[in-house]
Amino acid sequence: MLEFIKSYLTVIVINLIVLVWLILSVVKNKNKTRESLKIALKTFLKTFPVIIIIIIFIGFLLGFLPPDIISRVVGEQAGFLGILVTAVLGSVLFVPALISFPLAASLLKGGASIMSVAAFITTLTMVGIVTLPLEIKEMGKKLTILRNVFSFVFAIIIALIMGVIL
Amino acid sequence: MKPVEISKSNEKIKQKKSLIRDYIIMGAVIVATAVALLIFTDKSGPVLSVSKNYFLELIMILPAVMIIIGLFSVWIPKEMVVKYMGKTSGTKGIFLSIALGMLPTGPLYIAFPMAIALLKKGAKISNIIIFISAWACIKLPQELVEIQFLGIEFTLLRLALTIIFVVIMGIIIEKIIDFTDKKKIKVEERV
Numbered sequence: 001m002l003e004f005i006k007s008y009l010t011v012i013v014i015n016l017i018v019l020v021w022l023i024l025s026v027v028k029n030k031n032k033t034r035e036s037l038k039i040a041l042k043t044f045l046k047t048f049p050v051i052i053i054i055i056i057f058i059g060f061l062l063g064f065l066p067p068d069i070i071s072r073v074v075g076e077q078a079g080f081l082g083i084l085v086t087a088v089l090g091s092v093l094f095v096p097a098l099i100s101f102p103l104a105a106s107l108l109k110g111g112a113s114i115m116s117v118a119a120f121i122t123t124l125t126m127v128g129i130v131t132l133p134l135e136i137k138e139m140g141k142k143l144t145i146l147r148n149v150f151s152f153v154f155a156i157i158i159a160l161i162m163g164v165i166l
Numbered sequence: 167m168k169p170v171e172i173s174k175s176n177e178k179i180k181q182k183k184s185l186i187r188d189y190i191i192m193g194a195v196i197v198a199t200a201v202a203l204l205i206f207t208d209k210s211g212p213v214l215s216v217s218k219n220y221f222l223e224l225i226m227i228l229p230a231v232m233i234i235i236g237l238f239s240v241w242i243p244k245e246m247v248v249k250y251m252g253k254t255s256g257t258k259g260i261f262l263s264i265a266l267g268m269l270p271t272g273p274l275y276i277a278f279p280m281a282i283a284l285l286k287k288g289a290k291i292s293n294i295i296i297f298i299s300a301w302a303c304i305k306l307p308q309e310l311v312e313i314q315f316l317g318i319e320f321t322l323l324r325l326a327l328t329i330i331f332v333v334i335m336g337i338i339i340e341k342i343i344d345f346t347d348k349k350k351i352k353v354e355e356r357v
Binding site for chain 2: 055128150
């Protein structure tokens with residue numbers, strides 16, 4: 001029992017928070033709660049296919065690729081080049097951050113370095129090549145380019161610092 | 167207000183189309199996986215067990231995360247974020263930009279028009295950059311998933327560093343924009 005609680009602590013805490021909040025929300029306003037559950041369901045349906053695709057991808061990644069290949073490309077031995085590879089990958093890919101965490105965890109398990117994984121997550125969320133046209137349209141060329149270039153550089157710096165500390 | 171409504175309904179149709187497309191792609195991927203696993207039968211064991219484990223771990227946490235997103239968007243509407251961001255200044259402004267950006271109010275493409283509206287209202291460029299960056303990379307419900315998969319140590323360290331560098335970035339970009347704008351004015355004066 002204790003072992004179970006320990007390994008699922010995050011899950012238990014999060015679900016408890018949600019439960020309490022949901023009860024408070026129902027007590028305060030039923031309609032608003034119903035609306036928020038509708039949004040929750042919609043968000044879930046929207047993310048579900050991506051989740052399944054990424055989970056299958058993770059299965060293949062860990063099932064087919066031997067760990068030494070992963071660690072050679074993005075592991076400790078790959079050094080700075082490995083960080084650069086994942087940073088570029090994170091900038092180009094358009095994966096919801098929510099799903100990027102299990103993906104990152106699987107890379108870590110497969111032999112990737114902490115630095116590479118940190119760079120991947122940070123550029124994935126901060127640098128958006130796919131959303132670039134939209135950002136330029138709304139924010140202007142100068143601000144968009146500055147923001148994305150700085151984000152890319154800082155993501156790598158964040159990754160390096162994390163590698164040193166962890 | 168009319169053009170906004172039209173673009174909203176267009177947006178809905180577009181979303182529905184991309185939803186259907188996503189499910190078709192998912193179906194195709196599942197079929198392709200089944201075929202691949204039938205060919206490489208020796209690998210099907212490891213692949214399926216890895217996928218199953220990750221699926222279980224996600225499904226224990228995702229409904230809760232989705233409900234948090236729903237509760238946030240209903241109880242803390244976008245208008246409130248705009249209201250508070252309009253008043254931002256100084257250190258308080260920086261913290262407020264981060265805090266408001268962290269709320270799960272929607273995808274990044276909503277943040278851009280909001281940011282521009284705020285900029286026109288007089289918000290500082292640095293705060294806008296911080297707001298957009300926080301919006302993009304520090305979402306409260308997502309961080310719960312990050313803790314689940316990458317551990318609390320990794321998550322907190324990455325968040326702390328991200329916040330520090332996002333603030334630095336906001337200030338640097340503001341300085342650059344100010345500098346180039348001034349130069350432009352000078353050139354125009356000379357002309």
